[in-house]
Amino acid sequence: MTPETPSSSGSDSSRPPVKTGEERLMVAVRIRPLKADELGRCLYALNKKNVIIEDSEKSVRNQGRRGTDKQYSFDVVFGEESTQEEVYAVTTSSLVKDVLNGYNGTVFAYGATGAGKTHTMVGDPHKPGIMVRALNDIFQAVRENEDEYSVTMSYLELYNEQIRDLLNPSSGYLELREDSRGRNIQVAGLSEISTTSTEEVMTLLQKGNKARTVEPTAMNKTSSRSHALLSVTVRHAIPIDKTDHLRMKVKQGRLFMIDLAGSERANKTKNRGKRLQEGGHINRSLLALGNCINALSGGARYVNYRDSKLTRLLKDALGGNCKTVMIAHVSPSCFQKDESKNTLVYADRANNISTKAEINSLDVSYHVSQYQNVITELRDEINRLQQKMKEDRPRSADINKMNVEERSREVRNLREQIVDTFKTQMKLRRKLMEIDSHLLGLGMEAERQHLIISHWESRNNKLYKNSVNESRARTQQSMRRRILSTSDGFRSAGNDESNYDEIDEEAEGEAAIQQAWRELADIEREQERWSELKTHIDQKLEICRQRGVVLEDKLPSLLSSDDEREILALMCRVHELEADKMALQSERLIRQHELRRRDLTILRYDRQRQLSEEIITRQRKLIEDGKLKLPPDLQELYLLYQQEIHASTYTDTPSEKSDKLPPITKIYSEPFIRRPVESSDGSGPSPPSSEESDDTGLPTVRDNSVDRVMGHIINRPAHFMKLPPLSSSPPITGLRKIPDEDAASATDT
């Protein structure tokens, strides 16, 4: 490279090819205008696709470019003079069209504090940003056909890893929920407002933005301290058959518009205390986002979305069923050159990410709600049968010719056939539920393996893509080292017992991680097999249903009105009983799943808590041994911590300042353990609620492999602290045998 040629990155040819059906995440860069108080300019838009960062402040036009300057290419670059309309038209207007057609879309603003993210996403009443413009376009499109469309919106803030409803800020912190496979992420209790009025939306957005946590920092007078996520869901119901308005196909598209908080460095923003702490949270979620972008752009097989709520919420937008646009924001100022460079490097990586968007049809949703669906079907069926009892259908003339005996035989025969068909239907439905429940269990087990892998990675600072092969190579290497040194009788000064222990631990940890990968692969195979079985049972159920319809249609040709009514009444009763039974069972199942999920969450928090304790205790030992003087902000944090301990134990308010550091493990040293409850007759412990014996065969949470991977990595100074051992919950019931054909054929019709 000659000194006059700036180095460049991100040309299309250097990017990995996009697979069929996938499309690349679109990356745009917007440069905000230089402010009056900013002196030097170090960043320019060369043209509509290229940005250049100069190594030092100088005039590009006068001096030409140097080899140390860095050039970046993107899908589109908006210069300082770009307008809100232009940015919206190029980045988001086509996403809006896609969302109206049933796709998911996400547009998110990324960049350092003060770089212009909120300006682009929210704007002001004179220069409205993407959020308002997108909603306007959606409303415009649905206005002509309001009865076919429904539009709902929600607006949330993620601040210090806590979720708040910006449309109903008084509702407190909300919980993030997902199904066992980490899909279908939802915020429990978030308001979904249904509207198609632009004015109403403006009011709602303004209200929401006012509720957002905004504080001045040295870099931005109105710095958004939180990530803000506006979600708009459009449902489009299209009649399948123009003459039958009850049969609808429903397409659902969702547009996420996200204004991320800025990443900042404490020294530039002069943040202290609370600001510094929240900066840590902002950075943590942005770091997690960066890690996901790194992993995805490198083609990693598994991506860890679980490190922050932000990445969990953005999971689909980054690697799933979504068309995604990232607008990276940079300041032209030399003062923010480092931040701009970081942003451009991230944006450049993001340009390698591909997603696979598919039209969402609602009839795919099954799982837990399936129980409710079956009950609803049964109740509908009862209504239909009751309606039929009121009808007087024309009878065949032959009926009167039959004698009483013949008629009663016919009635009995038909009744038996109808009840049999119904029983078979219910058996098949039950089997389907069992399959669903098992699939949920498998999903949870997969989640647990992901958890083990991601913990191992974060402890060892390695990426997912360093998976089985590399890990296997390392394990073999450390084994070889051991064998060699032992057979030679070789002992160097550094090769003492503790080193062997470390190698042992490393090898053990890596063996466990390999085991986790293997289990994950087994689980995936199991999931496939069970899904196939589900399809098979579904088909049988359909055949059985049709048989029921045929039998029912026969009734008027063989029975009198009274006989038919009697049979219909019996069918109603059978349906009612089934519906009640199912309601009870589904409630129980849902509760059990919820308890298992909580067990997992608690287990995870418990791990994090133990690690934090370990770190803090070691640091405190260093402080106390070295008689170091605490910096005031750390002292302040210790004070807060002490208050927290007192608050949680309901003791007296602590004195304002204390020379002694608060005890770390005194309060929180109890590990998570689901304790058996003593039975009232004192005869001993009764089983805990989530592990009640049940006939659903749901897997229980176990953690011995979590222990293997996460428990021994830090060497604990034995004299100083004793970490409580992890509770070991009962072992998992193992992967269940697929129901054999006998069981399936028993339900054959």
Ligand SMILES: Nc1ncnc2c1ncn2[C@@H]1O[C@H](COP(=O)(O)OP(=O)(O)OP(=O)(O)O)[C@@H](O)[C@H]1O
């Ligand atoms: N393209 C632009 N044109 C005019 N003014 C802009 C533009 N971009 C940003 N600004 C102004 O720069 C200031 C900082 O912008 P903004 O608040 O949008 O930054 P931000 O990236 O959202 O910062 P933070 O992460 O701290 O919230 C605001 O006063 C905003 O009006």
